[in-house]
Amino acid sequence: MPATKSSRPKKADPARLYRAVRRIRRVEEEVARIYPSDKIKSPVHLSIGQEGIAVGVCDPLEPRDAVSGTYRGHATYLAKGGDLNAMMAELFGKDTGCARGKGGSMHLVDMKANVLGCSAVVGTTVPVAAGFAMAQKMRKTGAVVACFLGDGASEEGCFPETLNFAALHKLPVIFVCENNGFAIHEPLAKRWATTKLCERVRTYGIPATRFTDSDTAKIRDHIAKALPAMRKGGGPIFLECLTWRWREHVGPGEDYDAGFRSKADLAKWQKKDPVVVLGKKLDKKLKATIDAEIEAELAAAVNFAETSPWPDAKELYSDVFA
Amino acid sequence: MEDGRRVLRYVDALSEAVALEMARDDKVFLFGLDVDDHKSIQGSTRGLLERFGKERVFTTPLSEDAMTGVAIGAAMAGMRPIHVHIRMDFLMLCMNQIVNIASKARYMYGGQVKVPMVVRSIIGKSWGQGAQHSQALHSLFMHLPGMKVAAPSNAHDAKGCTIAAIRDDNPVLMMEHRLLYPTEAVVNEGAYVVPPGRSRVCRFGRDVTIVGVSNMVVEALRAAELLAEAGVSAEVIDPIWLAPLDSETIVESARRTRKVLIADNGWLNCGASAEIAARLAEALAGEGPIQIKRVGFAPTPCPPSPELENAFYPNPGTIAAAAYALAKPDAPAWAPDPAATKLAYQLQFKGPF
Numbered sequence: 120m121p122a123t124k125s126s127r128p129k130k131a132d133p134a135r136l137y138r139a140v141r142r143i144r145r146v147e148e149e150v151a152r153i154y155p156s157d158k159i160k161s162p163v164h165l166s167i168g169q170e171g172i173a174v175g176v177c178d179p180l181e182p183r184d185a186v187s188g189t190y191r192g193h194a195t196y197l198a199k200g201g202d203l204n205a206m207m208a209e210l211f212g213k214d215t216g217c218a219r220g221k222g223g224s225m226h227l228v229d230m231k232a233n234v235l236g237c238s239a240v241v242g243t244t245v246p247v248a249a250g251f252a253m254a255q256k257m258r259k260t261g262a263v264v265a266c267f268l269g270d271g272a273s274e275e276g277c278f279p280e281t282l283n284f285a286a287l288h289k290l291p292v293i294f295v296c297e298n299n300g301f302a303i304h305e306p307l308a309k310r311w312a313t314t315k316l317c318e319r320v321r322t323y324g325i326p327a328t329r330f331t332d333s334d335t336a337k338i339r340d341h342i343a344k345a346l347p348a349m350r351k352g353g354g355p356i357f358l359e360c361l362t363w364r365w366r367e368h369v370g371p372g373e374d375y376d377a378g379f380r381s382k383a384d385l386a387k388w389q390k391k392d393p394v395v396v397l398g399k400k401l402d403k404k405l406k407a408t409i410d411a412e413i414e415a416e417l418a419a420a421v422n423f424a425e426t427s428p429w430p431d432a433k434e435l436y437s438d439v440f441a
Numbered sequence: 442m443e444d445g446r447r448v449l450r451y452v453d454a455l456s457e458a459v460a461l462e463m464a465r466d467d468k469v470f471l472f473g474l475d476v477d478d479h480k481s482i483q484g485s486t487r488g489l490l491e492r493f494g495k496e497r498v499f500t501t502p503l504s505e506d507a508m509t510g511v512a513i514g515a516a517m518a519g520m521r522p523i524h525v526h527i528r529m530d531f532l533m534l535c536m537n538q539i540v541n542i543a544s545k546a547r548y549m550y551g552g553q554v555k556v557p558m559v560v561r562s563i564i565g566k567s568w569g570q571g572a573q574h575s576q577a578l579h580s581l582f583m584h585l586p587g588m589k590v591a592a593p594s595n596a597h598d599a600k601g602c603t604i605a606a607i608r609d610d611n612p613v614l615m616m617e618h619r620l621l622y623p624t625e626a627v628v629n630e631g632a633y634v635v636p637p638g639r640s641r642v643c644r645f646g647r648d649v650t651i652v653g654v655s656n657m658v659v660e661a662l663r664a665a666e667l668l669a670e671a672g673v674s675a676e677v678i679d680p681i682w683l684a685p686l687d688s689e690t691i692v693e694s695a696r697r698t699r700k701v702l703i704a705d706n707g708w709l710n711c712g713a714s715a716e717i718a719a720r721l722a723e724a725l726a727g728e729g730p731i732q733i734k735r736v737g738f739a740p741t742p743c744p745p746s747p748e749l750e751n752a753f754y755p756n757p758g759t760i761a762a763a764a765y766a767l768a769k770p771d772a773p774a775w776a777p778d779p780a781a782t783k784l785a786y787q788l789q790f791k792g793p794f
Contacts, residue, residue, distance in 0.1 A: 218551030228550040235517065236550040240541045246507035247542060250514020250522075257470070257496065257520065277537075280507030287502070438552040439586050441610035 128179035128343040137397040139174040142413045143194045144394050151371035159210045161223035164191040168365035171393030173198035175338030183262040185233035187248035190225035192237035195267050201229040207420040213427035220430045242275030249281045252290040261350040263291040271302030286324040289354035299364040320357045327357040335393045363388035449628040451621045454596040455485040458603035461632045470497040473525030505534035516558040529562040530573050543612040544587035559606045561615045572742035577707035582614045583684045589613040590684040594658035596626035601635025618656045637682040640690035646676035648768040650694040650701045657704040664760035667777040673768045688720040700767040704760050705737035758782035
């Protein structure tokens with residue numbers, strides 16, 4: 120078994136953070152653009168507007184660390200280094216997809232990059248992430264698992280069950296609640312008696328921090344600071360990151376005109392757009408270079424998906440069992 | 442015995458199987474509420490904590506749903522967890538993880554992961570345990586592609602199935618039976634597997650085929666003795682593994698006898714017996730008449746009152762009577778003397794578990 124390593128997290132780099140958020144934004148905008156063509160045969164839950172959290176959490180992580188995502192998992196997958204070509208092909212249902220056309224947008228996975236599979240059933244991946252972390256502890260790898268979940272998942276029974284177990288066993292899990300205030304179409308006020316999520320979590324003995332503006336750099340620094348102790352058995356931490364889902368629950372459209380979310384709120388959050396905030400920190404030439412590289416990579420990924428073969432029909436029966 | 446075999450109780454065969462595998466493979470660990478308690482899951486995990494330590498043998502909070510997820514995550518990370526439940530009923534709290542993740546992770550993640558986990562569960566049955574501690578829910582798990590289900594009926598198979606389950610790269614549900622725990626059988630020393638997908642003919646016969654599930658194999662063997670006294674030769678088959686199910690052995694027997702009684706330790710509706718009957722009907726269609734009959738739990742929750750409970754379960758008498766009616770449709774109805782239908786383990790068992 121590999122020995123416990125306690126390496127120093129890599130240094131902050133505005134260009135790297137900007138590239139990561141801009142890349143995710145552009146991938147999802149492209150997914151939204153292609154979607155009406157019916158080439159993407161999978162319900163897509165876009166994370167446009169929320170990218171900064173995944174990037175902030177994943178930036179200081181190492182390849183040995185893992186992430187666990189939700190059905191709104193494109194940002195998590197890409198931020199941790201999931202293969203873009205394989206993701207795009209998966210959305211198209213092609214054989215070259217990350218799940219060979221058997222997962223779709225809601226079940227992205229890339230075990231080479233330690234992106235654990237995503238699940239369409241809210242909350243189900245939370246204990247699975249803890250189990251993966253428990254294995255790291257048992258095998259003394261020093262790796263941590265960042266477990267992304269939505270505000271809705273905090274209402275599922277397995278969430279407090281997992282918090283208790285992770286705290287009890289001091290598991291190396293970073294719980295990241297992306298709180299966008301909505302579970303499908305239900306606002307927080309109709310679901311929670313109080314908004315004191317971090318207080319609830321602290322009663323399990325887990326340090327919890329609330330980020331009200333989901334500032335990418337702040338989240339990044341918080342994780343970088345926490346990692347060395349976690350690698351040495353310090354136990355789990357919890358982050359609640361307030362954010363806003365710019366698009367509808369599922370699909371490429373807007374939904375502020377449906378009456379349950381206001382356009383004013385969207386505008387408020389768009390002023391904090393992580394792509395813009397991080398982009399302003401770069402000089403224009405560097406930013407233009409990064410943007411161009413992302414466009415080239417994205418075009419290549421769409422072309423890869425378009426030109427990839429369909430799975431053979433006999434693949435229906437493969438991988439039911441290992 | 443000189444060839445390395447000796448008589449062992451079912452419960453001791455279970456802990457021996459786990460001990461052998463934990464010694465062989467340091468990725469195997471065992472957890473579940475009370476596995477390290479002094480009572481150690483009816484004794485089936487006895488000695489494991491002392492031998493392998495609390496890092497590999499540990500109890501859990503009462504969080505069956507999350508603990509199942511933890512087992513899945515650990516398995517995806519390359520470990521081989523054994524998650525133990527003292528009653529099968531608690532598996533209902535694990536259904537989300539078992540149905541939505543464990544059984545389909547390999548498929549829906551395009552073959553990128555394996556989930557080599559074992560879920561051990563025990564049917565309570567009898568001595569007044571009532572509706573929520575007597576359920577046999579194996580058919581719920583047989584329904585799922587990606588799941589394997591074992592239902593060993595004796596100590597030899599309990600050990601071999603457990604070792605096979607631990608070594609399997611897929612999620613496996615072990616359905617054990619509390620009443621079988623003290624029963625003894627000849628068990629080989631050392632590790633061996635009773636692999637999925639092979640039924641066993643326990644007793645050869647000419648007139649009727651009886652398929653038993655879990656402890657119903659034991660009841661069916663006793664029924665066959667009673668039938669022999671009444672001039673009926675019964676073949677008894679133990680599927681051992683319910684998923685994947687070796688129906689070929691059953692079909693071959695039915696091809697000869699043309700009469701099949703399926704005795705399930707479970708309800709009939711959409712149950713294991715329905716699946717076996719359907720496979721027989723499909724496999725033997727066009728080969729002439731075949732008669733199939735099923736016995737199992739009464740279509741009610743399990744009552745605790747002894748009088749009601751006795752009527753709820755099949756027993757060697759009801760199995761023998763049903764098989765006799767199949768074998769000799771023109772003869773007057775026959776049933777063995779009720780005093781002869783009790784099994785030793787039923788007479789010995791005193792509870793409270």
